[in-house]
Amino acid sequence: MRVVLILRLQRLIAPPFTPAWAVVLNSAFLIAVAVGGVAFARYLFYYRSTIVLYAPFLFQATVTTFLIALVSLVLAVILGAIATWARLHSAKLLRLASTLYIEFVRGTPTLVQLLVWGFGIGGLLGHLGVDPRQIAFDIMTVLHSNRLVSPLFNFIFYGILGLGFNYGAYLSEVFRSGIEGIPQGQTEASLSLGLSPRQTMGRIILPQAILIMLPPFTNNFITLIQDCALLTVIGVPELQNMTSTFANPITDPQRKLFIYILGALFYFALCYPLSRLLRYCERRFSHSGIS
Template structure:
């Protein structure tokens, strides 16, 4: 079997553009997912049972349903209620909602791992509960959770391939388009796999370097 990658001479820019779109989707998905995740984690730790129940229901519902179904519901299903999002917007919303559910559990575990004595000491110094959480607990929890956050970023980069079904020209969409246009069943997919690997491998190395730097401070 002879593989023919000569098409890259004319189409490498398509993969470069697709990789940039993938990075944008993943970045905003993880960033917004982290912000929402912190909120849901605090709700899970709330003493008010209704708040705790709503956060738990959201997390279990999102984690218990496939992201592909969520993408279709957001992009196609919500039009029934007058919510008509552009494909890129739908992709970010789907990735954000999914990431938030997983990040909530990451942050909840990270917060619970911090010794309660630190919060009590902060309260004894006059800090409110919110200030103690913001200035004492969350910074330490974030440092401990950095590997998990980085892992979620890598997962989102790979899962972003699912948004190709709604027409976003990310890596997988580009590979499938070239498959049909060039009548090459394998080569465009191999290139796509290589691009995903380069993105995730580079990110894992950068996060590893950041983690070592924070550990040595």
């Protein structure tokens, strides 16, 4: 114990030795970052008129992208929770159905799934006389006025279903790994103390499992926002769709490239602060859970 305290005091009094080559390398890296930042700022200033022209529309598309991702996440959490419950159930049929769903989604490209949802399932349900899109449209339409609903709601609806269906499988694995990461002895101990299986899951297992689930859950949410760009193939007016709409008619390759860079900056402006916020929530929740 005394040795540990002495070592800690030495680290506080005398900073650790840094080799000369590391100091030079760090300085060169900082200089390169500064030069790159100045060059990129001049690059943005050169195309300032393009930014003023297109930024408001890209901002609206960014809001649309975030809302689509948020609703898709809610659907994915619901489907993931159901799939996790079925995967951990004692009934073999439920476990088989959950396994088939998860393996099918993870074994096929997301882009193909979105195309099937956008152009296949919608048409099939229409032929069968079942139109969930129309039901959702009627619910969202206030006083039979369509002003609050996008005219492209059909594509948005099936795009949300496609993303929710896809990410529900991945979140199911996140939930399952979090629950199974808790030692089995805790379940046995709580049951021996007289708690019911539901109380054991709600009071003992889930509070600890959430700490394991949070990092992969937040990563999946960030990836979900970025995967909204795939919805451009079915005509959803999200950020990538709007960026391509503005860039494609431009003949100047440098200006066209800048439009795509501007769209990427809006993605970064949405994802980076959100990722930092989620990381902060992870730390706060982890500390509160440990305490």
